[in-house]
Amino acid sequence: MQLIDAHQHYWCVDRGDYIWLHDAPVSLQRDYLPIDLQAQRSAAGVAGSVLVQAAASEAETRYLFELARTDRSILGVVGWVDFEAPDVAARIHTLARDGDGLLLGLRPMAQDHPDPDWLARPELDAAFDSLQAHDLAFDALVRPPQLPALQRRLRRERELRVVLDHAGKPDIAHGHFDAWAQPIRELAELPKLCCKFSGLLTELAPGAPTNALDPYVEHLFASFGPGRLIWGSDWPVLTLRDSYAHWLELARAFAQRHAPHALERIFSRNALAFYRPRRAPDFPASAGAPA
Template sequence: MTIDAHQHFWRIARGDYFWMDDSVAAIAHDHLPEDLLERAAACGVTKTVVVQAAPSLAETRFLLELAEQSPLIGAVVGWLDLTKDVPAQLSRITHPALRGIRPMLQDLEPTDWILRPDVLEGLRQVARAELRFDALVTPRHLDVIDRLADEIPELPIVIDHCAKPVFQDADPGDAWRTGIERLAAHPQIYCKLSGLANEFGPGWSAASLQPVFDHVLGCFGADRVMWGSDWPVLDLAGDYQDWFKAAQDMARDLDDDARAALFGGTAEKFYAIGA
C-alpha cells in the first residue's frame, strides 16, 4: 500500500483559512478528494493522511465528513485548542478516522509555547486518547520538541516537512542537522519527507534535496520516515508526480523493505491506517 502521509483539502467558503493571502493565490480555491484522485492514482497512492489547514474544530469536523465520503482518506489529523478542556473538545470530534492533532506552531510567535504547563496538560490528554501529535515546526522549534519528548514520552510525535530546513546555497545547515539528530534519539518521534520542494524554492530537484533526505534517513531510519506530498501547497513549487518521482529517485539506494516503509508502511503503522 502506497500512502501519502501528508496532504490537505479545503473549501474556501468555510472562511477560516487565515493564512491564505496573495502569496498563495494560485491555490486559493477549493481542493477536495475528487481533485486528488487522478494524481494519487498516477503514483499508485491508495490512501492518504489529510491534515488540518485551519485552526478550528469546524475544520476538523469538515475533514472527518470528507473521510466518511472518500475511501481515499485513511486518517485525519485535526486541530483543537490545547489550552482549553481537551476531553470536552475531543467529545465533539470523536470519530474512527481521527488519528492525530496539529496546532500550527510555525504561526505562533513564542517558540516555547508548546512547553506551557496548560499546553503540556492538553497534550497529555491527547496521548491518553491514543492520538498522535503532528509538529508543524521550523528549525527554531527543534530544541523545544526535544524537550517536549522528554516531558511526555508516551506521546507519538511526527515532524512535518523535515522541520522546514532553511537552505543556504543548497545546504540546510549544521544547526538543523544537529537538531534532527537530537530528535531522532527519541524513539517516539517520526519524520515526514514532505514540503521540501516548497522550502527549497525554484530550481529544486532530487539532487538538491538529497542531503536532507540522506540525513533524515540516516538519523531516523526508514521505519520512522514517511513520504508525503503536502498537496496542494506543493502546487506552488511543482506537481504531485514530479515530487513523487523525486522522492523515489532519492530513495533509489534503499532496499525493498526500506522503500516499502518510506512510501507506506511507516505511515500505516504510525497512524494505524486500516486498524
Template sequence: MSDGQVLVDAHHHVWDLDLRPQPWLDEPGHEPIRRSFSSLALRSAAIRPIAGRRLTSTVVVQCVTSVPETRDLLALAESDPLIGAVVGWADLTSPAIGDVLDDLRAGSAGRYLRAVRHIVQGESDSHWLQRPDVERGLRAVGERGLGYDVLIRSHQLPQAIRLAERLPELPLVLDHAGKPPLARRELTDWARQVRALARHAQVRCKVSGLVTEAEHEKWTVDDIRPAWDVLLSAFGPDRLMFGSDWPVCVLAGGWNRWAATVEELLDGCSGPEIHAVLAGTATAFYHLTPAPTKEGTLCS
C-alpha cells in the same frame, strides 16, 4: 492488496473557500493555490506512481485552527475511501480539551481522528510547546491514543526536542522534516537538532514539504538530497513517511514532480526500506486500516 502495491500519502490538505476562508492564502506567493481543492482534485493530480506504487490511501491534515474544520474532515474521511485518517485541531490550551477530543471522536466519523496538530510555526512564544496548559492538553491527546503532528520551523526544533524529552509516551511526527532552510543552504544547525530529536524513539518524521523550502522555480533533486541524507541516517527508513503536502506543493512543482524526486531519493534502498517510507511507517503511526474496509473504489 499486497504491501508492494500500497502507497500512503501521509500529509495533504483540502479546502473549500466558499465554505471556510483560509487567511494564510492571502500571503504573497500563494496566488497559484488561492482556490478550492478537493480530494477529487487530489485523485486527478496524483497520477505518477512511486516505485511502481499508485496512491491507495492518504492522511488529510488540518489547515486552520477550527474545530468545525476538523468535523468536516472527519465527515470527508467517512465518505471518501481514499482518506484513511485525519489530523485535526483542538485548542490544547483549553481546560476542556479532553471533552472536545472525546466529542470529536464520538460517532462513526470520529474513528478517523488519529492525531492532532497546532500551527506552532505561527506562535511567537519560543517555549509554546512547554507551556503548562499546552502540556496538559498534549497529555490529554496521548491519553486518548492519539498522536501529535509537530508543525514548526527549523529555529523551533529545540521546542520539539524538549517536548520529546518531557512526554516520552506521546507519539510524535515531525511535519515537513522541521522545514530545513534549503533555499539558504544552511543545514548545519537543522541537521544537528534533527539528529537530537531522532534519538527519541517515539518520534517519526514526514518527508514532505521540502520543495517549498527550496527555491520554488529552480530546485533539483541535488538540492533536496542533503536533507534526505540527514533524515535517512537520523531516523532510518522505518521512521520516515512520504507526504506530498498537496496542494501546497503545487507552488514548487506539484505532486508528480515530488513523487518522481522521492523515487530517485529511494534509489539504493531495499524493498522493505522502500515499503516503510511509502506505506509502513504512516500505516503504523496513524493506525490505517486496509482500504477494502471502506465502500468505494480507490484511484488507480
C-alpha cells in the same frame, strides 16, 4: 507495492477559516477537493491518504470528517483543537467521539506561534495528556527555531506518538543546514519520533535544482533510518513547486539511493503503523505504483 500518502490537504475557500491563505500565492487561493486529486492519486497507485488540517478551527476538522465519510480513500484525519483552551480535554474527547474512528491525531499550527518555546509551556500539558489518553498521534508542525522546545516537550512525553511534519521545515533556500541538522540529530535519539519525508521541495529557493536537497535527505536517512521515515505529498501546497507524480518519482529515487530494501516501509507500512487507521486502505490488484 501500493502507496499511502501520509500528508495531504483538501480545502474549500468559502468556508472562510483558512487565515493563512490570505497571504498565500494566488494559485492556492482556490478550492482543492478530492475530485481534483483523484486521477493523479489513482495513476500513482496511492491506495489511501491521511488528511491533515489546514485551518485552526474545530469546524474545519469536522468538515474533513465529512469528506472522509464520502471518500473511502481518506484513511483518517489529523485535526485541530486549541491546545491552550481550559476545557481542552473535553474538546479532544468530543472531537474523537464525533469522528467515530476517523480522528487519527491532532496538529496545532505551532510554526505560526510567535513564541519559539510555546510547545514546552506547561499550559499545554493537559492537551498532551488527553492526546495520549485517546491514543491519538501528534503532528509537530515546526520550524528550526522551535525544535529545541519540541525536544523538551518530547522528553517529558515519552509515550507520545509524534511525527515531525516536513522534516522540521529546514531553511533550504538560504542553506541554513547546521541550525537544522544538529537539533534533528538530537531529536532522532527519541525512539518514538517519526519524521515525514515531505514538504522539502517547497523549501527550495526559486529556480534551485532538486539536488540542493541532497544533504538534507542524507541527514534524514542517517538520523531516522528507513524505519521512521514516512512519505507524504503535501498536496496541494506541493503544486507551488512540482506535480504529485514528479515528487513521488523524486522521493522514490532518494529512497532507492539511501534505503533500497525499505521502499515499502517508507511509502506505505510506516504510515499505517504510526497512524493506526481503523479504515483499511483499498489496495487494488494492480496500479501504477513504483515497485
